[in-house]
Amino acid sequence: MQHKTIPGANGLVAFASKVGWLIFGTIGVNSKAEEQVLTATIDAQKPMMDFKEFWSLEHMGITLQEKAEPAFLEAYQETIQRAEDGRYMGLFPIKIGHRRIESNRNIAMILLQGLLGKTQLEDKLKYHEILQQCIRDGFIEEADLEFTGNCTYLPHRPVIKVGAETTKIRPVFDGSAHMKDRPSINDALEIGPNLSPEVLAVLLRLRQNRIAWTADITQAFLQVEIRPEHGQLIRFIWIDDPRKAQPD
Structure with a gap:
C-alpha cells in the first residue's frame, strides 16, 4: 500500500493502493448524495462459516463430484x-x-x-x-x-x-x-x-x-x-x- 490518504465528507477516506484508489468508510442508509458508489455491507454478527461458504468452490462454479465408490x-x-x-x-x-x-x-x-x-x-x-x-x-x-x-x-x-x-x-x-x-x-x-x-x-x-x-x-x-x-x-x-x- 502507498502511504497516501485523502479524507472526504461523511467519514469516507480515499486510500491509494497498488491496484488504484480505494474508498473506505460508511454511508448512512438515508444518504441522499447524488453520486453513487459501489458499497459492500458486512454483518459482523454472522458466523465465520458464511465467509468459508463464500470462498468455497461452489461459488466459483466448480462442483466436486466424487461419487465413485x-x-x-x-x-x-x-x-x-x-x-x-x-x-x-x-x-x-x-x-x-x-x-x-x-x-x-x-x-x-x-x-x-x-x-x-x-x-x-x-x-x-x-x-x-x-x-x-x-x-x-x-x-x-x-x-x-x-x-x-x-x-x-x-x-x-x-x-x-x-x-x-x-x-x-x-x-x-x-x-x-x-x-x-x-x-x-x-x-x-x-x-x-x-x-x-x-x-x-x-x-x-x-x-x-x-x-x-x-x-x-x-x-x-x-x-x-x-x-x-x-x-x-x-x-x-x-x-x-x-x-x-x-x-x-
Whole structure:
C-alpha cells in the first residue's frame, strides 16, 4: 500500500493502493448524495462459516463430484497399463452391474445426415482432414465390421474456432446422446473423482515466486490409449468422400 490518504465528507477516506484508489468508510442508509458508489455491507454478527461458504468452490462454479465408490477406484487403478511407447492404457470405467451397452446407431446416423446437410463443403473437407490426421496419429482406427460384442455409436460434429492459433477445427463427440428410454454411454460410466485443481489454490501458488512457468501437453486427452478389450466399444460414423451430400 502507498502511504497516501485523502479524507472526504461523511467519514469516507480515499486510500491509494497498488491496484488504484480505494474508498473506505460508511454511508448512512438515508444518504441522499447524488453520486453513487459501489458499497459492500458486512454483518459482523454472522458466523465465520458464511465467509468459508463464500470462498468455497461452489461459488466459483466448480462442483466436486466424487461419487465413485472407493472400492471401484482401487479396482480400476489395477487395470491401468503402460504401452510400449510409454502411453497409459485403460478401460472404460463401466459401472458394476450395468446392463447391456446400447448401440444408439440410429441417432448417430440421423445426426450425421443433418451435419452433412448443413455444413459447407470447405468445412467438411477440413473436418475430414482432421479425422484423417487422427488416423495417421493412431488416435482412431477403422472399426471391425465383424465384431459382434457390445458397442455404441457417438454423434459428433466439428467445432470451429476462428481465432485459435493452432487447432481451428476439432471434433467433439456427444456421449450423452441416446434414443428414447434408452441409456447413453455416459449413463453406463462411473463419474469418478474430480481431478481438476482448485482455481483459488492455483492462483495463490502462482504468486508465491517471482517467475512462473506454464506448459501445455499437445492433445493431452488423446495420449491415453484404450486397451484392446474395449477397442471396439466406442464408435462413430463418417464418410469416405466429404463431397457426398449423404452417407451411403
